[in-house]
Amino acid sequence: MIRAGRNPQSTPRGALALATCLALLSGAAGAQDTTPSKEQILESLQNGEQVELRLPDPEEQLPLEDLRKFTEVFSRIKDAYVEEVDDRTLLENAIKGMLSNLDPHSTYLAPKEFEQLEESTSGEFGGLGIEVGMEDGFVKVIAPIDDTPAQKAGVQAGDLIIKLGDQPVKGMSLEEAVKLMRGKPGTTLTLTIMREGESAPIEIDVVRDIIKVKSIKSRLIENGYGYVRITQFQAETGSEFVRALDDLKKDNKGKLDGVVIDLRNNPGGILQAAVEAADALLDEGLIVYTEGRIQSSRLRFSAKPGDHIAGTPIVVLINGGSASASEILAGALQDHHRAVVMGTQSFGKGSVQTVIPLDETHAIKMTTARYFTPDGRSIQAKGITPDIEVKPARLTEFDGKPFFTEADLSGHLENGDSEADGEPAEDGSDADASPVDRDYQLRSALNLLKGMKILDRGSQGQSN
Known part of the structure; x- marks a missing residue:
């Protein structure tokens, strides 16, 4: 405590300087205090009154x-x-x-960057088609977006971009790098990339284009088994996901036997869209919650009653390019034992960014909270660990047919079936190749769903 009485030699100017200094100190504290205002101090000093001043807490005031x-x-x-x-x-x-x-995701948004952020969440923008972050001063590819120039050119999740054209990336901010990657459609940008497993840098030419991101793709991969690919979580992804499930049931002419949800190389997006997708598959319970320092950053999202596919078995595919909202959906379904998560470890972006407008054209994007799965697991820098690890692999099929069979033996017994013996079965070689034939992880997911169906059918038979 400091007590200040009137000094006969003090001038009003001296009192003003004292009051101003104290007012600045109290303002710097940034917290509620009872320090008198400058006017109150002057009035009390002029009236010969004692003024009791409380200095701000040194730990709270600005340095x-x-x-x-x-x-x-x-x-x-x-x-x-x-x-x-x-x-x-x-x-x-x-x-x-x-x-x-502060962290790789907090940034200042000048008018152009603010506009680009809005474009990326709306689903249409100009550029290469990659979601990027910073690592050790280089631009790291979180995920190439489906059907974009970057994906078609061969850019992969985990690639480190060390040069954009002739310009080294080291020392650039993420905003500067993104600005270089965006440009007039039809122009070419050469990316110099370091890739795990490669001893020398790789150069990839990517032709810029207008990026139109289709959030949901779906199809039947076999009778009874549906496939839903979520490329990115946009404003309408939740409702589009529900429509995709409805379309699959309609195409199948009834209840599905299993669904694969593909979140590989999905860099995330809007939190609410991931919550809506999880809500469509969960009958009840917590989906995700966030924890931060301020009250508005502490949120909880829970499922409403109603599972849109009525308990149909689900396999969720993830990999190192699955980030943020993708990890929220995978983590919620995993914690509720609603799906088997298959693939490889996810990216581990478990932080929440809030866009705070400063005026009509400027804003800051700042990390304000962390995500937690229903069981209280933090996603940040850890990611989601799959229930079954399946690494990508190149499928090379060979003819596994034996050299000869019983049917080739002279005088073999007939089968007794009405169908003709020895008639070769159709091998489907003329049919269009299915994505399952090219994608080892997807084939593994489908085989798991088939196995679950066989076991379920067997248990039902025993109970009868």
């Missing part, structure tokens, strides 16, 4: 020495930098620096 250092650096740059820099540029760069050193 004034560091603030002085900031203004000193600002002034030095203004006066001595080789080229003239305006105040707005210096202040915006300071804001960018504050945010970029």
Whole structure:
């Protein structure tokens, strides 16, 4: 406590300086306090009254020495930098620096970046078609987006981009790198990439295009078995997912025997869309919750009654390109034992970003919370571990038919069936190749669903 009485030698100017200093100190504290205002201090001093002042908590107030250092650096740059820099540029760069050193996902959004963020969540924008982040100063590919120039050119999840055209990436901000990747449709950008398992950098030419992301793709991969691919979580993904399930049931002319939900290389997107997708498959219970320092960042999302496919077995496919909202959906279905999660470890982006407008054209995107699965598992930097690990593999089939069979023996007994003996079965070689024939992980998911169906049929037979 400091008690201040009237000093006969004090001038009003001296009192004003004292009051101003104290007001600045109290303002710097950033918390509620009972320090009198400048006007109250002046009035009390002039009336000869004692004024009781409470100094702000040193642990709460802003570091004034560091603030002085900031203004000193600002002034030095203004006066001595080789080229003239305006105040707005210096202040915006300071804001960018504050945010970029927090974590890879917090950033300052100038008008162009703000517009690009809105484009990416709406599902149409110009560029290469990759979701990226920063790692060790390089741009890391989280996932190539389906049916985009980057995916068609061979860019893979986990690739480290070390050069964009002729420009080294080291030292760039993520925003600067994204700006270089975007451009006029039809123009080519050469990506120099380091890839795990390769001893030398790879150069990939990618032709920029208008990126139109189709969020949901679905089809029957066999009679009774549906496949839903979610490429990205956009504003309408939840409702589109439900429609896709309805279409699969209609195409199958009845209840499905199993569904594969493919979240591989899905970089995430809108939280609410992932919650809606999980809600369509869960009858009750917590889907996801978030924890942060402020009350508005502490949220809980729970399922409403009603499973849209009535308990049909599900396999969820994930990999290192499955991030954020994808991990929320996979984690919720895994914790509720509603699906078998298959594939490889997911990306591990378990943080929540909030876009906070500063004015009509500027905003900051800041990490405000962490995601947790229903069982309380943090996704951040850990990801989702699959129930069954299945790594990608190249499928090479060979003729496994034996050299001869019983039917080839002279004088063999007839089968007794009405169908003609020895008539070769159709092998379907003329049919269009199914995606299952090219995708080892998808084939493994389908085989698991078939096995679950056989076991279920066997248990029903025993109970009868």
